[in-house]
Amino acid sequence: EGVWRLSKLAVSVHNDPGKDFLEVHDGLLQEIAKVLKFPVASMLPPEAFSIVRKSFDARKMLKEPKFVYTVDMDVSKLLTLEPRTWDFISRLEPKLGLVDHMPCERVCCDLFSMIRKHKRNNDCTSSGGQEEKISSSSGYLYKLSTIRKPKIAVVGAGPSGLFASLVLAEFGADVTLIERGQAVEQRGRDIGALVVRRILESESNFCFGEGGAGAWSDGKLVTRIGRNSDSVLAIMNTLVHFGAPKKILVDGKPHLGTDRLIPLLRNFRQHLQTLGVTIMFGKRVDDLLIQDGCVVGVRASDSRDKLKLGCHTLEFDAVILAVGHSARDIYQMLLAHNMDLIPKDFAVGLRVEHPQDLINSIQYSGLANEVRSGRGKVPVADYKVAQYGIDEHENSTCKLVTSNRSCYSFCMCPGGQVVLTSTNPSELCINGMSFSRRSSRWANAALVVTVSTKDFDALNFHGPLAGVEFQREFEQRAAMMGGGNFVVPVQTVSDFMESKLSVTSLPPSSYRLGVKAASLHQLFPSYMTDALRHSISMFDRELPGFISKEALLHGVETRTSSPIQIPRRSDTYESISLRGLYPTGEGAGYAGGIVSAAVDGMHTGFVVAKQFDLFHGDI
């Protein structure tokens, strides 16, 4: 009885209809039959099986690339089988690792039903204002009487801010979402002006605006926080609710692409507005209003008003800070309020770009022509490479030591393009994006080396914002090397390995604002260049052809994750320095990537709803 999960069902490429086909097909039924030791595959009713995950596995140790499935088998739907067959099925024994009985009911991973189940029927209104001060576990909560909704500000409309707003608004809070950048329609025009006319709008760009840093991105939805966790599934289901294709629920490496993210964000916004959320675009929070150690509101100004002339104050019961890690002015402001900020390790490096055809042939050999610009049977090839505990030369003793430093590929965008993610014209940093079909001629990925406070100290950057200064240093050096006007300094991988300027003609780059040959091997301290070189030579062993004159390194990739953490209480998510402030998402150091930021925002929404007594139940 019940549901059985069958995993590691490998179907060869010629027996599979291809990456976009997510129904049960004959090739898959044959593999299911093999695992079940069931003699006649064609007798298995397809309706008894549902695909949970479909991935493409092209690892070198396999004889040939395969599609790998996880499938749920609903035993009750096998009842249509003739009695002898049914008898066979009913005697099945679980084979660990391949067949697993799913003992409990499938958990509800739908955010909206979760909220409906736990919503307290308070019947709040936004008028009135009686408050009753109560003591709580944290000792300083104000319980608002049922005649007034709690007024919550969410600062930042990236994944974390959007999900925090959604949860709180669904629970009936009076939410104001404040975003310094523009709505996606205007943001698209601002990004167009940047790419075509080199006009960088410092408040509306690849980092700032509706959808946050993840909007004009590859939209990869892979996460290291547990693909099958209820929280991640709740996020994925919500994305589907707002227009993402259902295949993200099944795809082993789900991604959306910028073209799908934009309409999704518009639907998300419309839903928030229907719930009564006040959304302010082009409004930047410059300061917090603090009374008796508690945040009681924000000071905000029109983000295009550089002189902050039109600054005004807005009062709130709580402020969720979901500003991402490019809002360096916010870190400064928090420091000015004597808040605790902890410097954090992160990673810095270069973005490498290869022709996509080269990566396809390295990864797929004979199958490479099945890719056909993203429309083919197999997905456009990607890669993930890493080197840990890299040997380092220690100056004082002249001996090799193994350090904790790592070098790894990050945010790989097959069929994508390199884009400018600077928010200030004197700094140059880049990242990667793609469209849903991933059909460009290039494959790019960051190659980054871990850095820590001892590296910041070595450059004389001290204190909580040392990591930010470290980032800025290399962004400014890269801008100088490029010669200004957002031109990116580049070097072929072969020349980087030999410390040579790429003087002969450069291979083409997807980066639209121009590239210039530069000595990238001189950009970073030698320990970083050495770590990159050593790792690249190891990556070339794994992916022969990775070192190539056709591969171009672009400088510089600095904003891989937050350089600081804003400490918060583990139970209430409230800042340990300021009551009423809830640091959330990547900028606060609690997430890295679209999905984990969304999960953190969702959890913040729940804990804040609980503190304002809008929600009963466990989180």
Ligand code: FAD
């Ligand atoms: P953010 O998305 O950074 O959002 C913060 C928001 O706060 C911004 O919109 C900003 O304008 C706003 N803000 C900042 N300061 C203020 C202020 N003072 N007042 C008002 N508003 C403010 N991750 C993936 O998982 N997959 C990918 O494929 C991927 N590709 C990427 C490609 C690019 C080009 C970039 C830049 C990032 C990419 N990332 C990707 C990383 C991902 O975008 C982030 O991890 C994620 O967006 C973090 O979410 P967040 O909500 O914490 O912060």
